[in-house]
Amino acid sequence: MDLMPAIGREDVARxxxxxxxxxxxxxxxxxxxxxxxxxxxxxxxxxxxTEDVPATSHPIPMTNVFRTxxxxxxxxxxxxxxxxxxxxxxxxxxxxxxxxx
Amino acid sequence: xxxxETDLVDYEDATDRYDPVLGIEVHVELGTATKMxxxxxxxxxxxxxxxxTPVSLGLPGTLPVVNEKAVEYAIRIGLALNCEIAESCRFAxxxxxxxxxTKNFQTSQYDEPIAHDGWVDVELEDGEIVRVEIxxxxxxxxxxxxxxxxGSGRIQGATHSLVDYNRAGVPxxxxxxxxxxxxxxxAPEVAAAYVRxxxxxxxxxxxxxxxxxxxxxxxxxxxxxxxSAEAPxxxxxxxKNVNSFRSIDRTVRYEISRQAGILDAxxxxxxxxxxxxxxxxxxxxxxVKSDAEDYxxxxxxxxxxxxxxxxxxxxxxxxxxELPAARRRRLREEWGFSDLEMRDVVNAGALDVIEATxxxxxxxxxxxxxxxxxxxxxxxxxxxxxxxxxxxxxxIAELQGLxxxxxxxxxxxxxxxxxxxxxxxxxxAIVESEGLAVVSDDSVLTGAVDQAIADNPDVxxxxxxxxxxxxxxxxxxxxKATRGQADAGRVREIIMEKLGVQG
Numbered sequence: 001m002d003l004m005p006a007i008g009r010e011d012v013a014r015x016x017x018x019x020x021x022x023x024x025x026x027x028x029x030x031x032x033x034x035x036x037x038x039x040x041x042x043x044x045x046x047x048x049x050t051e052d053v054p055a056t057s058h059p060i061p062m063t064n065v066f067r068t069x070x071x072x073x074x075x076x077x078x079x080x081x082x083x084x085x086x087x088x089x090x091x092x093x094x095x096x097x098x099x100x101x
Numbered sequence: 102x103x104x105x106e107t108d109l110v111d112y113e114d115a116t117d118r119y120d121p122v123l124g125i126e127v128h129v130e131l132g133t134a135t136k137m138x139x140x141x142x143x144x145x146x147x148x149x150x151x152x153x154t155p156v157s158l159g160l161p162g163t164l165p166v167v168n169e170k171a172v173e174y175a176i177r178i179g180l181a182l183n184c185e186i187a188e189s190c191r192f193a194x195x196x197x198x199x200x201x202x203t204k205n206f207q208t209s210q211y212d213e214p215i216a217h218d219g220w221v222d223v224e225l226e227d228g229e230i231v232r233v234e235i236x237x238x239x240x241x242x243x244x245x246x247x248x249x250x251x252g253s254g255r256i257q258g259a260t261h262s263l264v265d266y267n268r269a270g271v272p273x274x275x276x277x278x279x280x281x282x283x284x285x286x287x288a289p290e291v292a293a294a295y296v297r298x299x300x301x302x303x304x305x306x307x308x309x310x311x312x313x314x315x316x317x318x319x320x321x322x323x324x325x326x327x328x329s330a331e332a333p334x335x336x337x338x339x340x341k342n343v344n345s346f347r348s349i350d351r352t353v354r355y356e357i358s359r360q361a362g363i364l365d366a367x368x369x370x371x372x373x374x375x376x377x378x379x380x381x382x383x384x385x386x387x388x389v390k391s392d393a394e395d396y397x398x399x400x401x402x403x404x405x406x407x408x409x410x411x412x413x414x415x416x417x418x419x420x421x422x423e424l425p426a427a428r429r430r431r432l433r434e435e436w437g438f439s440d441l442e443m444r445d446v447v448n449a450g451a452l453d454v455i456e457a458t459x460x461x462x463x464x465x466x467x468x469x470x471x472x473x474x475x476x477x478x479x480x481x482x483x484x485x486x487x488x489x490x491x492x493x494x495x496x497i498a499e500l501q502g503l504x505x506x507x508x509x510x511x512x513x514x515x516x517x518x519x520x521x522x523x524x525x526x527x528x529x530a531i532v533e534s535e536g537l538a539v540v541s542d543d544s545v546l547t548g549a550v551d552q553a554i555a556d557n558p559d560v561x562x563x564x565x566x567x568x569x570x571x572x573x574x575x576x577x578x579x580x581k582a583t584r585g586q587a588d589a590g591r592v593r594e595i596i597m598e599k600l601g602v603q604g
Contacts, residue, residue: 064405069135071135074154075153075154088263090265
């Protein structure tokens with residue numbers, strides 16, 4: 001059984017970046033250690049999951065949960081924007097997405 | 102961001118020396134009544150942020166539920182593209198941060214598309230067929246629409262952006278080709294014809310209005326060049342959201358010229374997304390997405406797998422409509438058109454209007470004559486499609502009916518058509534109200550004939566002397582006197598009777 005690779009500081013920094021979470025150096029060091037513990041725990045599952053056990057994404061064996069194509073109640077514009085920090089012209093206002101070219 | 106300017110290589114030269122390979126991703130918005138995962142209406146134009154539910158907004162605690170109709174449409178598209186339909190497939194979260202996604206992920210499919218491994222035959226204008234292999238077709242949701250404020254209205258330089266989520270969650274099917282090799286100089290034409298072929302299929306399946314100008318169908322165009330057909334594939338660029346057939350053609354043409362310039366200079370093509378600029382047909386590098394390739398897909402835990410039963414799939418297969426290529430073949434045979442006539446009709450976008458005109462009782466050749474002649478000219482003058490003209494197929498059938506019944510002649514018919522195109526109503530009503538019906542009333546015609554005979558003694562003498570063809574010189578003034586409405590055949594008969602000659 002291969003051991004899962006350890007999660008290093010660089011991995012944590014990259015994950016934080018992808019998740020848009022700002023971490024201090026201390027936090028990066030702490031999470032790297034905690035991730036290792038999590039990875040170890042997951043590795044113990046891998047020990048019993050032999051190749052004939054299919055990967056499970058959904059614990060309940062259920063398929064084809066559909067709804068019919070019928071329009072339901074909608075929000076009003078006012079309701080939709082009620083939680084928006086800023087709104088303009090009936091739209092959600094968001095900060096600048098890209099800087100100057 | 103700096104742009105490296107390269108010399109464009111002349112298209113002919115570039116395609117003499119390099120072998121282009123295409124890859125095309127087409128997104129089609131499905132024409133369901135509601136969105137992919139919630140019951141918000143799937144509509145094009147509404148006030149911003151009104152066609153939404155808490156699910157469309159991705160509010161905390163909401164749960165998506167799959168629209169069965171959207172799955173059905175996706176399967177129908179897969180079947181029409183000769184794909185295998187998955188026995189079971191899952192949705193996946195594709196994660197990236199962008200304000201047009203409220204959830205910070207797009208619900209899509211990753212390693213288990215609903216349809217895979219198909220093909221479609223694409224017919225070029227000269228009749229050549231190119232088979233395009235389909236890698237996959239998967240289900241996903243559309244994103245909201247952002248408007249950038251400040252600067253030039255583009256995302257670069259904007260002070261802030263405004264987002265409308267009416268489109269968020271609209272069902273999409275994304276169709277991905279395998280690399281399309283061996284098309285050489287015809288690459289731009291193949292790319293455009295492929296997307297047109299898909300557009301026509303979506304319409305005949307009735308799964309989407311498939312209007313390019315509304316963004317119902319959007320293409321991402323991948324182009325790469327290699328030294329020869331035997332060489333490994335070159336580095337590709339992907340030009341995003343190219344939204345008309347002409348723009349697709351121009352995008353491929355430009356990328357071939359641009360990439361040839363880079364390769365000629367001994368440099369490497371950068372794998373990147375690019376944007377097409379309608380105003381002058383160039384493409385420019387898009388934003389650099391450093392983490393673009395790291396979407397961290399994982400199975401969507403809020404949606405159980407979709408496992409279409411084989412019975413359902415076979416039932417959908419059995420009810421597929423006649424697809425455009427088969428329909429063209431059938432109509433060509435029914436109408437007795439030559440290959441060339443049919444190709445012109447298809448290229449002019451006249452198939453539907455001719456079919457409708459024939460269904461209203463006109464012969465195929467007469468219908469073709471109108472739509473490919475007078476009406477095609479008018480449409481081109483007005484810069485509109487044939488089906489956007491004020492004249493409908495039913496009106497054209499009525500007009501031809503008036504000619505066939507000899508109520509009007511060709512010349513008057515063109516006059517009537519002019520009025521129909523101005524929106525003056527149906528041909529019969531116009532003929533009636535304008536008094537344009539052919540005059541075949543002998544009492545009226547006889548008077549005109551008598552006058553013409555009296556006015557032209559020389560011509561009469563010639564006719565009586567045996568030169569029957571001189572009769573035209575008498576008919577001319579009569580047509581003029583009756584404003585072109587005289588029944589020329591009847592006029593001829595009356596003249597012959599009066600002058601006592603045999604035809």
